[in-house]
Amino acid sequence: MRVLVTGARGMLGWDVCRVFAARHEVIPTHRAELDLTDTAATLAYLRERAPGVIVHCAGYTNVDQAEQEPEAAFAGNVLTTWNVVRAAQDTGSLVVYISTDFVFDGTQERPYHEFDAPRPLGVYAQSKWAGEQLVRSHLQRFFIVRTAGLFGLHGRNFVAAILERAEQGQPLRVVSDQVCCRTYTVDLAEALLELIDCPLFGTYHLTNAGYSSWYDFAREILAAAGLEEVSVQPISSAAWDGPARRPAYSVLDNLCWRLTGHQPLRPCAEALRDYLAARQVPNSH
Numbered sequence: 033m034r035v036l037v038t039g040a041r042g043m044l045g046w047d048v049c050r051v052f053a054a055r056h057e058v059i060p061t062h063r064a065e066l067d068l069t070d071t072a073a074t075l076a077y078l079r080e081r082a083p084g085v086i087v088h089c090a091g092y093t094n095v096d097q098a099e100q101e102p103e104a105a106f107a108g109n110v111l112t113t114w115n116v117v118r119a120a121q122d123t124g125s126l127v128v129y130i131s132t133d134f135v136f137d138g139t140q141e142r143p144y145h146e147f148d149a150p151r152p153l154g155v156y157a158q159s160k161w162a163g164e165q166l167v168r169s170h171l172q173r174f175f176i177v178r179t180a181g182l183f184g185l186h187g188r189n190f191v192a193a194i195l196e197r198a199e200q201g202q203p204l205r206v207v208s209d210q211v212c213c214r215t216y217t218v219d220l221a222e223a224l225l226e227l228i229d230c231p232l233f234g235t236y237h238l239t240n241a242g243y244s245s246w247y248d249f250a251r252e253i254l255a256a257a258g259l260e261e262v263s264v265q266p267i268s269s270a271a272w273d274g275p276a277r278r279p280a281y282s283v284l285d286n287l288c289w290r291l292t293g294h295q296p297l298r299p300c301a302e303a304l305r306d307y308l309a310a311r312q313v314p315n316s317h
């Protein structure tokens with residue numbers, strides 16, 4: 033099948049292209065080739081290529097900056113998705129929209145499943161939730177995939193940031209009162225490859241198994257990298273001076289993935305080991 037991947041030079045998009053190429057004809061697109069906020073250009077580009085599937089990984093992903101430039105965040109997450117959705121109505125493509133655990137407000141005391149009610153706290157989260165609503169209301173053939181805490185070889189992420197700071201001997205202060213899941217982009221890409229063959233369209237939570245606070249995850253990363261002697265100071269979200277509010281507890285229960293007969297993704301600790309090993313290999317992937 034022909035699969036068009038948006039955001040192909042982003043962290044997730046990169047691995048989706050690589051993983052899907054084993055089984056499908058992949059058309060990678062990135063901003064320099066197609067700005068997805070350009071409606072006419074997006075419609076023309078997608079009509080010409082008529083993909084069977086569009087994996088829409090592109091998006092505005094700077095959670096804190098979104099508070100300063102809400103319109104840019106909505107352009108990057110809503111207008112882009114609106115254009116993709118409109119194009120898919122013409123081409124009949126199945127759309128996979130990547131969303132986030134941040135659609136939840138984090139006040140619940142058990143993991144969030146797909147049928148819990150979203151209540152996004154910040155601008156980024158609101159724009160991702162708005163993108164979800166466009167997909168859900170205009171398409172019949174779609175998957176909305178909420179994921180969390182992505183780490184992969186081809187983008188800025190928490191694991192890389194912790195290791196860089198530790199290696200440079202910089203102090204580490206990490207919030208200890210936000211708990212969530214994490215997801216290796218390679219594992220998510222492989223799950224998406226399986227998901228597109230599932231006849232049950234709808235919303236899915238997809239993360240590696242397990243959850244922890246960012247502080248505990250930082251300690252886990254340092255231990256796995258053999259840097260356990262590096263000290264980390266736990267701090268509260270209030271002490272962390274970021275502009276965007278984040279959910280205190282956004283653990284995603286991968287309920288629909290299990291209900292539809294899929295194997296849970298492996299534990300995060302195993303994925304982390306693979307990621308760290310791949311980081312050691314120049315030009316890996």
Ligand SMILES: NC(=O)c1ccc[n+]([C@@H]2O[C@H](COP(=O)([O-])OP(=O)(O)OC[C@H]3O[C@@H](n4cnc5c(N)ncnc54)[C@H](OP(=O)(O)O)[C@@H]3O)[C@@H](O)[C@H]2O)c1
Binds near residue numbers: 131
């Ligand atoms: N990272 C996480 O922890 C996380 C967690 C949950 C959900 N997600 C979601 O997962 C998806 C992938 O995240 P990621 O971390 O891989 O993101 P990323 O590395 O920031 O990649 C996003 C890509 O989208 C491109 N893009 C943005 N606006 C565009 C436009 N108007 N036209 C064309 N391309 C555009 C960006 O290009 P430029 O570089 O040129 O801007 C970038 O290459 C996003 O939808 C994100 O919301 C991420």
